[in-house]
Amino acid sequence: MTSETPRRRLAPEVRRRQVLDAAVAVFSEEGFHGASMDAVAARAGVSKPLVYARGGSKEELFAACLRREADRLLRSVQSAAGSGDDDPVARLRRGLRAFFHALTTRREGWTVLWRQASTGPFAGEVDALRRQIVGEAADLMAGGLGVPRAVALPYAHTLVGAAEGLADWWLTSEDQETVGGTEPADALADLLVAVVGPGLAAIGGRSLGSSTAVSPER
Amino acid sequence: MTSETPRRRLAPEVRRRQVLDAAVAVFSEEGFHGASMDAVAARAGVSKPLVYARGGSKEELFAACLRREADRLLRSVQSAAGSGDDDPVARLRRGLRAFFHALTTRREGWTVLWRQASTGPFAGEVDALRRQIVGEAADLMAGGLGVPRAVALPYAHTLVGAAEGLADWWLTSEDQETVGGTEPADALADLLVAVVGPGLAAIGGRSLGSSTAVSPER
DNA sequence: GGACTACTTTACGCGTCGGTAGATACGGTG
DNA sequence: CACCGTATCTACCGACGCGTAAAGTAGTCC
Numbered sequence: 489m490t491s492e493t494p495r496r497r498l499a500p501e502v503r504r505r506q507v508l509d510a511a512v513a514v515f516s517e518e519g520f521h522g523a524s525m526d527a528v529a530a531r532a533g534v535s536k537p538l539v540y541a542r543g544g545s546k547e548e549l550f551a552a553c554l555r556r557e558a559d560r561l562l563r564s565v566q567s568a569a570g571s572g573d574d575d576p577v578a579r580l581r582r583g584l585r586a587f588f589h590a591l592t593t594r595r596e597g598w599t600v601l602w603r604q605a606s607t608g609p610f611a612g613e614v615d616a617l618r619r620q621i622v623g624e625a626a627d628l629m630a631g632g633l634g635v636p637r638a639v640a641l642p643y644a645h646t647l648v649g650a651a652e653g654l655a656d657w658w659l660t661s662e663d664q665e666t667v668g669g670t671e672p673a674d675a676l677a678d679l680l681v682a683v684v685g686p687g688l689a690a691i692g693g694r695s696l697g698s699s700t701a702v703s704p705e706r
Numbered sequence: 707m708t709s710e711t712p713r714r715r716l717a718p719e720v721r722r723r724q725v726l727d728a729a730v731a732v733f734s735e736e737g738f739h740g741a742s743m744d745a746v747a748a749r750a751g752v753s754k755p756l757v758y759a760r761g762g763s764k765e766e767l768f769a770a771c772l773r774r775e776a777d778r779l780l781r782s783v784q785s786a787a788g789s790g791d792d793d794p795v796a797r798l799r800r801g802l803r804a805f806f807h808a809l810t811t812r813r814e815g816w817t818v819l820w821r822q823a824s825t826g827p828f829a830g831e832v833d834a835l836r837r838q839i840v841g842e843a844a845d846l847m848a849g850g851l852g853v854p855r856a857v858a859l860p861y862a863h864t865l866v867g868a869a870e871g872l873a874d875w876w877l878t879s880e881d882q883e884t885v886g887g888t889e890p891a892d893a894l895a896d897l898l899v900a901v902v903g904p905g906l907a908a909i910g911g912r913s914l915g916s917s918t919a920v921s922p923e924r
Numbered sequence: 925g926g927a928c929t930a931c932t933t934t935a936c937g938c939g940t941c942g943g944t945a946g947a948t949a950c951g952g953t954g
Numbered sequence: 955c956a957c958c959g960t961a962t963c964t965a966c967c968g969a970c971g972c973g974t975a976a977a978g979t980a981g982t983c984c
Contacts, residue, residue: 496931496981497929497930497931497980497981497982498930498931499930500930503930503931519737519739520739521737521738521739521740522739524970524971524972525971525972525973526971526972534931534932535931535932535933536972536973537931537932537933537973537974537975538930538931538932540972540973540974541930541931545972545973546971546972546973606821607736607737607740607821607822608736608737608740615878622875641875642872642875642876642897643897643901645871645872645874645875646868646871646872646897646898646901647868647871648871649867649868649869649870649871649872649874650864650865650867650868650871650902651867652867652870652871653863653864653865653866653867653868653870653871654860654863654864654867656863656867657840657859657860657863658860660833679860679861679864680864682905682908682909683861683864683902683905683906683909684868684901684902684905685905686904686905686907686908687900687901687902687903687904687905688901689904690900690904691900691901714950714961715949715950715951715960715961715962716961718961721961742940742941742942743941743942743943744940744941744942752962752963753962753963753964754942754943754944754963755943755944755945755962755963755964756961756962756963758942758943758944759961759962763942763943764941764942764943
């Protein structure tokens with residue numbers, strides 16, 4: 489904003505990425521209704537008609553942000569939890585670590601996804617993403633607990649909600665050094681596993697709890 | 707809208723309650739920005755100037771909705787969990803039951819409180835209320851676990867988030883008979899206690915109680 | 925150098941929405 | 955019944971924001 493724009497010519501797809509980045513930032517701060525296309529244009533360092541040329545209408549732009557961020561989050565969690573056929577608890581822990589890591593590194597995208605899009609005309613789309621993530625957890629837990637998927641579903645929703653609550657506290661709290669450890673995201677994941685691990689193990693008849701890290705050691 | 711216009715005169719406070727009820731309903735569906743004062747007026751069966759006369763400006767109206775719903779929720783949870791000086795787990799279970807019961811009976815107010823107000827100019831106010839509820843849980847857990855409040859805080863956020871996730875699943879799922887039991891809200895609370903109880907007990911070094919503490923049936 | 929096109933500036937139409945002024949009707953009171 | 959306070963309505967204004975059109979400027983490839 490200080491130095492003037494060199495007015496560079498960029499390939500449409502590159503410019504589109506810039507516009508999307510700016511849109512994610514603005515939407516995360518102002519929400520869908522609160523954000524103006526002028527603000528997106530200003531944030532991208534670009535004129536308003538160009539925003540429309542590259543991003544489409546406001547709804548299309550928001551939907552594009554949504555899909556991009558959702559895809560990134562889901563992909564990282566899937567690749568972390570899906571690989572390896574070892575202990576279900578270990579896979580769960582890896583998935584949660586990826587989840588918290590994605591949150592802390594791309595918190596704007598998270599805010600758009602979870603906070604701003606949960607209401608309004610995009611609730612359905614966000615709900616689909618949420619169900620995908622919850623479904624990941626449900627599959628994992630159903631396999632680990634040895635129960636049908638339908639039974640594991642409420643537990644999966646509980647788990648994801650817990651992760652969400654913990655993440656919100658983490659992202660909004662000021663003193664972020666209270667959770668001692670190496671990587672904050674890993675510490676958060678470990679904390680969550682420590683809270684819900686024993687209970688899930690007890691529910692599953694101990695088929696989940698043979699891992700040393702989680703068992704209430706008794 | 708077609709036949710009705712009896713144009714009855716009502717006492718200001720009664721009309722104000724009607725306006726607040728309508729506002730909660732509209733705000734819960736559309737959000738703060740998305741909701742229009744005309745929609746509130748139409749929902750209340752009343753003209754727009756009357757909405758302003760009884761509810762004040764849009765921001766004042768929203769803040770009033772916020773305070774009323776938050777007060778109800780907080781009061782019910784407090785009265786359920788605070789009374790009695792018995793087992794902390796029992797108090798926690800009662801608090802959760804009151805929480806889920808309030809959610810299922812007044813889900814519009816919950817939506818306004820948690821979903822719509824978390825962004826925008828009321829984030830601070832809602833955050834304070836949210837921290838009060840989380841603080842209730844934190845106090846309870848700090849006492850039960852025998853740890854300082856600051857340590858219990860992330861666990862409290864995790865717990866409340868888990869309750870939120872479970873509630874959202876419950877409120878949006880179609881087959882709501884999967885959780886067998888008497889009262890759905892009580893069953894949800896018991897499920898949650900079963901999930902997080904053992905983990906919390908292990909963290910607190912068993913000070914939360916042994917086997918009887920976490921059993922789903924009291 | 926010439927042409928193509930990404931990009932900007934400026935301006936505007938249009939719909940919606942917050943908020944208000946003045947007219948209207950209701951209902952208790954004498 | 956006539957009267958008056960006020961609850962309530964119809965109609966309206968100004969502002970804001972989405973979306974676009976028109977015309978000019980400047981990178982970049984041949």
